Amino acid sequence: MVSKFIFSTISDDLHSLNQNLQSIVGARHPVLHAASNHLFAAGGKRIRPIIVLLISQATLNEYNIKPEHKRLAEITEIIHTASLVHDDIIDECLTRRGTKTVHNMFSTKVAVLAGDFLFAQSSWYLANLYNSEVVQTISKVITDFAEGEIRQGLISFDFSISINQYIEKSFYKTASLIAASCKGAAILSQVILKEQNDSYLYGKHLGLAFQIIDDILDLIGSTKSLGKPASSDLKNGNLTAPILFALTESQKLQDIISQEFENTEDIKYAILLVHKSKGLQKAKDLAEEHIQIAIESIKFTRKNSIYENLIYISQYILERLY
Template identity: 65%
Template structure:
């Protein structure tokens, strides 16, 4: 299986998901409905629901995916999208996935309400799964998002942030949802607690790798590929792995950060410093370490092409790395 073929394993399921998402968020108020539909029409990687479906295929009898598994995949994407709406307001991001953000299209008030509405919708569908353990696991993610945003806000433009603090923040903002949704999928397959935890660990480290690669792309990607301006995180004072690794070897970068990029050209200068150093390579190495940890947590008995879903879970790590 080639990395570009990973999503063909769940292609039909993702088509159903895309169709269902718009109907699930149908609101009575036309502006909330328009804001929600605008978000889902922008698409996205859909890596989170894909992981839910792959875990479901890998853990269910006869590879059958239950309606509850499908609904969990949809809930996961709604929660993720809700978090993006709020993130865009906080980061003052004008575009996302190549389209205008909700707060730019309407205003901050509508964007916050749209995000709240999506969180509320996801909670309602989550409760209707009638599985208390899954509800507990997934609902914790929403508090993790808030924790991650608070931590990020407190560490803005701080050149003394440690790698551990960065990893913790990345867990709360990204990996928590992926870990919980993988575990939730295993719960819906009625696996034992130990095996459920295996998929949580897999999702956690895949999520951390995904965030690290996303942070690298913020430095080296193009606006066209990112769907938002390059260096957005850096400009907002959100220091990520490439910058943190570079700080250890470049005092000039520390000066630019601590002065909050006071000149118009300072962000570009910082990006050049990071790209010229070892920060990008070291960040990619860190992502690879998390991918290896994720893979090693999976059942070890069948890593070959005959078990497509398990092999796809392994190859997702390679897919993530190939984004840069």
């Protein structure tokens, strides 16, 4: 499998990361500690720290990456996890990664505090990298999360939004963290500015592709494969790429969405209409476009043996559909 090939060069670092995540967020309060442990024990794809570790190897021209790179990978996963805690509250998700969400297991109050605590911990560890450029690059991500969430809330059930608006929102909610983390890794490797910016573009377009694939899976995947309830985005009025493409073909789909799924069978019918349209294929094509831009952006590492892994991780993102 592609994933095994990718993980082979970073398996030890990934193992250490999984161990460190549970200890790195050791909270003094037992409830916060329990909430943090609950989050990281649930696992996950760890796609973001994997990308950070691979970029670190590719920009260092060696397999043995610095402790700062490993810490950045951990910070990236903590920030991502904190954002999921808050997202789950807003979206009223009951499960995540096959287990109860924090607000469902504890309370909404504890979940808000746990998310805030993780953001605070990530900021503290970020500051302790003692690299102002990396701090500036990564710290903007938390602002972007809020921007993305606000944008998403303002356009719920609004089928007049454009694909460009969808891409902008997807950048703020998903791609911003991957892009900033890739650039942060390149900064720590002390490569030239152009290569730092190319690393950013790699992460940005990889992140956009990842989000588009996630949005396709929300309509065709199972709760088990998604790590959260299927069709949750659509139920919440979050109109994603496959839905937006399908809307251009179906007046009936527009009618159902404008009524905000008032009938019990409307969600199933809406999904059926999307499947009958070219929406899923057009969304997949869009994801592939972003993957190609990402691969083009990272060509400066092609003399490094890790370059192939950076291409494979791109393919792995697309293979999640199969």
